[in-house]
Amino acid sequence: MLKIWGRSNSVNVKKVLWCADELGLAYERTDAGLQFGVVNEPWYRKMNPNGLVPTIEDDGLVLWESNAIVRYLAAKYGSGTLWPAGPGARAASDKWMDWTLSTLHGPYRDVFWGMVRTPPEKRNMEQIEASRNKCAELWAMVDAALEGKRFLGGEQLTIGDIPLGCFAYAWYAMPIERPAMKNLDAWYRRLAERPAYRKHVVLPLS
Ligand SMILES: N[C@@H](CCC(=O)N[C@@H](CS)C(=O)NCC(=O)O)C(=O)O
Numbered sequence: 001m002l003k004i005w006g007r008s009n010s011v012n013v014k015k016v017l018w019c020a021d022e023l024g025l026a027y028e029r030t031d032a033g034l035q036f037g038v039v040n041e042p043w044y045r046k047m048n049p050n051g052l053v054p055t056i057e058d059d060g061l062v063l064w065e066s067n068a069i070v071r072y073l074a075a076k077y078g079s080g081t082l083w084p085a086g087p088g089a090r091a092a093s094d095k096w097m098d099w100t101l102s103t104l105h106g107p108y109r110d111v112f113w114g115m116v117r118t119p120p121e122k123r124n125m126e127q128i129e130a131s132r133n134k135c136a137e138l139w140a141m142v143d144a145a146l147e148g149k150r151f152l153g154g155e156q157l158t159i160g161d162i163p164l165g166c167f168a169y170a171w172y173a174m175p176i177e178r179p180a181m182k183n184l185d186a187w188y189r190r191l192a193e194r195p196a197y198r199k200h201v202v203l204p205l206s
Pocket residue numbers: 010011012013032033034039051052053054064065066067
């Protein structure tokens with residue numbers, strides 16, 4: 001059976017759990033990271049030398065890096081659903097995974113750590129506000145890409161929606177100002193209708 005290591009409140013673990021449930025996979029999850037420790041155990045470091053979560057083991061394959069795990073599970077178990085058929089359609093969805101990590105992640109992290117993991121009296125509001133503005137600019141790109149579409153890859157949920165969908169939850173749940181974006185708002189509401197998203201992504205922010 002698929003094994004997943006990682007605490008359930010990690011945004012990167014959420015991607016994998018949501019993906020596995022969308023694919024209807026049976027899995028066994030073990031808490032790891034932060035208060036759970038585990039990540040510095042020699043046996044864990046042997047699987048994942050980064051000492052980070054998530055890590056999976058499937059049919060003898062050990063894998064880390066959440067986006068690579070989502071791609072792997074979708075390619076193996078979600079052909080024609082989460083894993084779009086054909087290289088063009090796949091790349092059009094897949095590019096949002098790289099974009100989330102390379103472009104949105106930096107400013108998102110500043111806002112998330114500032115608003116969720118820093119006590120109010122210690123917050124650097126100037127930096128948080130600059131990063132919030134940057135995030136709003138970036139979400140506007142997603143809003144434009146969603147014009148006339150239900151999901152980033154078209155009519156159905158595909159790999160590109162998964163990392164961004166996890167970041168979107170925090171964006172909507174944090175007590176911050178957000179410009180209204182009609183396509184993004186509708187996409188987020190669509191994600192929130194999915195049982196697997198509600199189960200794994202919509203958790204109190206911590
Ligand atoms: N690029 C990696 C980043 C992994 C990562 O930074 N994981 C965080 C949780 S979101 C972590 O392990 N933090 C330390 C910990 O939980 O002990 C991925 O996408 O899997």
